[in-house]
Amino acid sequence: MLSDRQPRSFLEPAVLARLSGVPLVARRPMVGNVSGRHASPHRGSSVEFAEYRKYVPGDDLRRLDWRAFGRSDRFYVKEYEADTNLRLVLVLDTSGSMAFGSTKPAAQAGPQPLVKLDYARRICGALGYLASQQGDAVGIACAAERIVRTLPPRRSPAHLRLVFDVLDEARPQGTTGLPEVLHEIAETIRQRALVVIVSDLFAEPAELAGAFDHLKFRRHDVAVFHLLDPQELAFAFQRPTRFLDLEGGGAIFADPVEIAERYHAAVTNYLEALRRIVLEKGIDYHRVVTDEPYEQVLARFLVGRAAARGLR
Amino acid sequence: MTFLQPWVLVALPLVALPLIIHLINQRRFQTVQWAAMRFLLAARAMSSGYSKLRHWLIMLLRMLAVAAVILAIGRPLSRGWLALAGGARPDTAIVVLDRSPSMQARDPASPATKLTTGRQQLAETLATLAPQRCLVVEGEKLVEVPPAALADLPAAGPLAAAADIPGMLQAAYDHIRDNAAGTAEIWICSDERTNDWRLDDGGWAGLRDAFAKLPQQVRFQLVAFDAPPKGNVAVRVTEARLERRGDARQLLVSVTATRQDGGDDVTLPVKFEIGGVTTSVELELSGREAVLANHALPLGRGAAARGWGRVSIPADTCEADNEFYFVFDEPPPRLALVVAEEAAAGRVLELAASIPPSKELVARAESVPRSGLATAPWAEAAALIWQGPLPTGDEAKLVAEFVARGGQAVFFPPEATDDTTFAGVAWGEWLAHPQPLRPEQWRSDEDILANTLASGALPVGELEVQRSCGLVGDIVPLAALADGLPLVARVPDGRGIYFCGTLPRPRESSLAREGIVLYALLQRLIERGLEPLAGARQLVAGPTANAILASGAPDSRWARLAGPAGGGSTEAASQAGVSESAGRLVAVNRPLAEDLAPIASSERIDGLFRGLSYTRVEGRAGRGDSIVQEIWRAFLIAMLLALVGEGILSLPRRRAAPLVTPALAEAAA
Numbered sequence: 001m002l003s004d005r006q007p008r009s010f011l012e013p014a015v016l017a018r019l020s021g022v023p024l025v026a027r028r029p030m031v032g033n034v035s036g037r038h039a040s041p042h043r044g045s046s047v048e049f050a051e052y053r054k055y056v057p058g059d060d061l062r063r064l065d066w067r068a069f070g071r072s073d074r075f076y077v078k079e080y081e082a083d084t085n086l087r088l089v090l091v092l093d094t095s096g097s098m099a100f101g102s103t104k105p106a107a108q109a110g111p112q113p114l115v116k117l118d119y120a121r122r123i124c125g126a127l128g129y130l131a132s133q134q135g136d137a138v139g140i141a142c143a144a145e146r147i148v149r150t151l152p153p154r155r156s157p158a159h160l161r162l163v164f165d166v167l168d169e170a171r172p173q174g175t176t177g178l179p180e181v182l183h184e185i186a187e188t189i190r191q192r193a194l195v196v197i198v199s200d201l202f203a204e205p206a207e208l209a210g211a212f213d214h215l216k217f218r219r220h221d222v223a224v225f226h227l228l229d230p231q232e233l234a235f236a237f238q239r240p241t242r243f244l245d246l247e248g249g250g251a252i253f254a255d256p257v258e259i260a261e262r263y264h265a266a267v268t269n270y271l272e273a274l275r276r277i278v279l280e281k282g283i284d285y286h287r288v289v290t291d292e293p294y295e296q297v298l299a300r301f302l303v304g305r306a307a308a309r310g311l312r
Numbered sequence: 313m314t315f316l317q318p319w320v321l322v323a324l325p326l327v328a329l330p331l332i333i334h335l336i337n338q339r340r341f342q343t344v345q346w347a348a349m350r351f352l353l354a355a356r357a358m359s360s361g362y363s364k365l366r367h368w369l370i371m372l373l374r375m376l377a378v379a380a381v382i383l384a385i386g387r388p389l390s391r392g393w394l395a396l397a398g399g400a401r402p403d404t405a406i407v408v409l410d411r412s413p414s415m416q417a418r419d420p421a422s423p424a425t426k427l428t429t430g431r432q433q434l435a436e437t438l439a440t441l442a443p444q445r446c447l448v449v450e451g452e453k454l455v456e457v458p459p460a461a462l463a464d465l466p467a468a469g470p471l472a473a474a475a476d477i478p479g480m481l482q483a484a485y486d487h488i489r490d491n492a493a494g495t496a497e498i499w500i501c502s503d504e505r506t507n508d509w510r511l512d513d514g515g516w517a518g519l520r521d522a523f524a525k526l527p528q529q530v531r532f533q534l535v536a537f538d539a540p541p542k543g544n545v546a547v548r549v550t551e552a553r554l555e556r557r558g559d560a561r562q563l564l565v566s567v568t569a570t571r572q573d574g575g576d577d578v579t580l581p582v583k584f585e586i587g588g589v590t591t592s593v594e595l596e597l598s599g600r601e602a603v604l605a606n607h608a609l610p611l612g613r614g615a616a617a618r619g620w621g622r623v624s625i626p627a628d629t630c631e632a633d634n635e636f637y638f639v640f641d642e643p644p645p646r647l648a649l650v651v652a653e654e655a656a657a658g659r660v661l662e663l664a665a666s667i668p669p670s671k672e673l674v675a676r677a678e679s680v681p682r683s684g685l686a687t688a689p690w691a692e693a694a695a696l697i698w699q700g701p702l703p704t705g706d707e708a709k710l711v712a713e714f715v716a717r718g719g720q721a722v723f724f725p726p727e728a729t730d731d732t733t734f735a736g737v738a739w740g741e742w743l744a745h746p747q748p749l750r751p752e753q754w755r756s757d758e759d760i761l762a763n764t765l766a767s768g769a770l771p772v773g774e775l776e777v778q779r780s781c782g783l784v785g786d787i788v789p790l791a792a793l794a795d796g797l798p799l800v801a802r803v804p805d806g807r808g809i810y811f812c813g814t815l816p817r818p819r820e821s822s823l824a825r826e827g828i829v830l831y832a833l834l835q836r837l838i839e840r841g842l843e844p845l846a847g848a849r850q851l852v853a854g855p856t857a858n859a860i861l862a863s864g865a866p867d868s869r870w871a872r873l874a875g876p877a878g879g880g881s882t883e884a885a886s887q888a889g890v891s892e893s894a895g896r897l898v899a900v901n902r903p904l905a906e907d908l909a910p911i912a913s914s915e916r917i918d919g920l921f922r923g924l925s926y927t928r929v930e931g932r933a934g935r936g937d938s939i940v941q942e943i944w945r946a947f948l949i950a951m952l953l954a955l956v957g958e959g960i961l962s963l964p965r966r967r968a969a970p971l972v973t974p975a976l977a978e979a980a981a
Contacts, residue, residue, distance in 0.1 A: 096347075097347035097348070098347075099345070099347070100345065100346065100347035100348075116347075200347065200348075202347065202348065202349075202350055229347070232347065232348045232351075237342075237344070239337070239340060239341060239342050240337060240338050240340070240341040240342075241341055241342050241343070241344050242341050242342070242343045242344070243344055243346035243349065243352055244343060244344065244345050244346060245346065245349045246345050246346065246347045247347075247349070249349055252349065252352050252353070252356070253341065254352060254355075254356070255338070258363070258367060259352070259355050259356065262354075262355035262356075262358040262363075263351050263352065263354075263355040265355070265358065266350075266351040266354035266355050266358065267348075267351050269354075270350075270351065270354075
């Protein structure tokens with residue numbers, strides 16, 4: 001699948017090969033249209049026993065448990081778990097703020113730093129590939145102040161290529177309207193899906209909480225990759241600086257030495273508020289500093305989910 | 313504040329260096345594309361007042377540190393808390409020392425007097441300032457001395473004479489003007505007694521203007537020892553006269569003890585020392601003054617009629633007024649010359665002058681016609697009583713010579729006045745008063761109408777004047793009628809020339825009928841006139857004593873019998889003591905004003921220097937710290953404190969937990 005057409009800069013075969021050993025699983029039952037490796041809310045024909053149910057007229061007599069009838073003189077039907085596939089919806093933040101980057105990955109050559117959008121492409125690309133590999137449907141929505149581009153989830157390899165094309169063509173521009181976009185996605189996707197949001201989340205925490213509530217109400221499994229550049233956390237400037245808003249909101253002149261302390265306090269307050277929200281809403285939240293290898297981030301994400309599935 | 317190297321202060325604009333660096337730093341900004349604007353906006357919204365205050369405090373402390381370094385390099389001098397006037401090292405420092413007896417007062421807790429403290433402080437101060445020249449005003453001349461020697465200089469030692477501060481400042485002015493000196497600093501050390509400063513002297517305004525017009529800069533520094541001495545008592549002999557008792561003589565001495573601050577009643581042991589014999593008597597002092605009148609000291613049969621003695625009291629906070637010298641002798645004949653054009657008035661005047669105040673005394677009044685003035689016994693006369701037109705020509709010359717050698721003259725008006733002047737005074741018009749006028753004001757504190765020794769007032773106010781003659785010229789009124797017309801006056805320079813504006817006739821006044829005032833007036837004049845004729849004289853230390861002791865033939869030098877020895881006539885005239893020459897005795901003592909004159913208010917003294925560069929420093933006897941001290945260390949300490957404060961304020965506040973490490977992401981996961 002990776003060999004055809006042009007190579008994707010955000011896909012690293014070695015990384016994908018290593019990550020493919022861990023399945024991408026949903027934390028909530030999914031409603032798929034084909035058999036897959038994800039739990040379904042319906043009973044199915046897998047090998048995993050689920051429960052006994054009293055026989056009612058119309059049930060397939062082949063599913064009667066005759067041993068149980070022999071012991072109890074009652075008719076019971078033996079039911080099994082159903083496995084199905086999932087719908088993976090990747091929400092990629094393409095607002096102007098995603099164009100910021102101060103770090104260069106070790107493997108990268110050239111003067112350009114790794115911007116947050118590049119990092120997000122890699123996460124989205126890898127997840128899309130892994131989901132497609134295990135037969136899940138993959139869709140994508142690029143979000144700025146509104147949904148810029150969208151592809152509904154499909155299972156075909158050809159569709160995955162379209163998803164990769166969208167990732168390739170995504171450009172950072174516009175303001176962040178992530179809460180509104182998430183509301184729209186919650187309304188648009190009728191069936192349960194794993195919604196993976198990759199964004200710097202520069203929005204009001206209260207508005208984000210509302211959007212997460214909406215997604216959860218629609219029974220979607222929500223995972224968030226919160227991308228933060230190291231410089232955005234450290235604010236390690238020495239000279240007076242004129243900060244130009246990447247989302248076109250004007251400029252601010254400040255002496256970093258003077259303002260750093262209060263900046264850090266604002267960041268801390270924001271992260272704390274966000275932490276409370278994701279804990280409260282049960283969001284699979286991952287704070288990602290972009291100087292961390294994305295493979296490590298994804299491995300942590302996948303292993304965490306697989307472990308949770310094993311415990312169930 | 314004064315600086316030894318004031319040129320360094322041109323670097324003071326460097327104080328703005330931190331501000332300039334801050335502004336330059338602000339201009340060197342970088343532009344960054346930034347995503348997390350919401351945090352920046354939140355940070356700006358959180359900007360607190362303390363943060364801004366800290367920012368400006370840091371800036372201020374940096375500027376203070378720079379200023380402190382510059383000021384320290386300029387070698388600042390401290391001149392006490394109140395002395396903040398600026399000035400650099402002077403080219404010439406002129407020291408005006410008040411060496412009067414009152415400057416020998418001291419603090420009860422310290423042996424150092426005001427004068428020694430002031431000299432010591434000035435010596436240290438001038439050694440620090442290191443002017444090119446250091447001069448001390450001594451009388452009317454200036455003596456150059458090394459600053460360090462000022463503390464031990466004889467020319468800066470204590471005197472019995474009052475100080476003449478305006479006179480010494482005039483000498484300083486003359487020196488500055490004549491020598492075209494550069495920047496001059498005049499250091500005055502005084503206890504601010506009114507008699508030393510002569511506050512009523514009309515020359516102050518001219519002196520102030522003269523200093524103000526000098527092309528060079530002149531600064532005045534007054535070290536004021538204006539604290540009155542506590543518990544000080546001054547003793548003084550007001551009279552010492554011989555009295556004959558049969559074949560024996562006794563000396564009647566009147567002593568006054570005064571103090572300026574009142575206080576509890578004390579018993580003073582007053583010690584008399586005559587011819588090596590010491591006697592003592594106790595004097596009760598309550599209030600401000602006690603008088604021991606006519607204390608009899610028997611001299612014995614064989615004792616000489618002429619002699620000297622000393623009165624002293626125990627030591628207190630001012631040594632200079634604890635003793636008083638006196639001399640005594642048989643009084644000379646009291647001869648008065650009477651020149652009168654009007655016979656009736658002449659008879660009254662002659663009568664009043666010829667009655668001696670004591671039976672032991674011999675008094676005589678000799679009527680002299682104006683044509684016989686040349687042959688009159690001027691050398692023996694004590695007073696001249698003149699009624700008629702004022703003397704002119706040779707007559708005036710004779711009278712002037714008589715007055716110049718110490719004789720006293722009193723003039724009564726002629727019947728017909730004219731424009732003739734004598735000693736700058738002429739008679740005006742006669743005025744007839746329908747209702748007799750009485751004198752309403754007269755000088756009862758001094759001069760010929762003063763109260764008696766027993767503090768009784770002369771009945772001047774009971775006189776009635778029907779006719780009075782005006783006076784034209786520069787006079788000092790001693791008694792004035794109700795309408796302000798002078799009744800008795802003298803010429804201002806104290807040469808012993810008096811005028812009485814009426815006649816002792818019933819038609820003009822009651823001077824003759826109520827003869828007490830006329831008698832006292834004439835007898836006091838005769839008494840004063842006798843002083844230069846007496847074999848023993850009481851002199852007040854100062855120019856008058858100097859003039860007398862300097863006069864006489866070169867071979868008749870004055871020998872010191874008591875008091876500080878050494879020096880010439882000038883020294884003898886300025887120090888309390890007794891001197892003898894050609895059988896004549898003189899006792900030199902401090903002026904009366906030194907015992908009584910109040911301390912002038914600082915406002916009055918400051919007012920004398922209005923418009924001039926003037927600084928006042930409070931001095932205190934026994935406090936030996938220098939008036940001027942180098943205080944660059946204080947500025948260096950201030951700089952260090954400013955830097956430490958800047959460092960503390962610049963320290964970052966306790967930082968939040970690190971936000972940037974992967975551990976954070978792991979913790980979040």
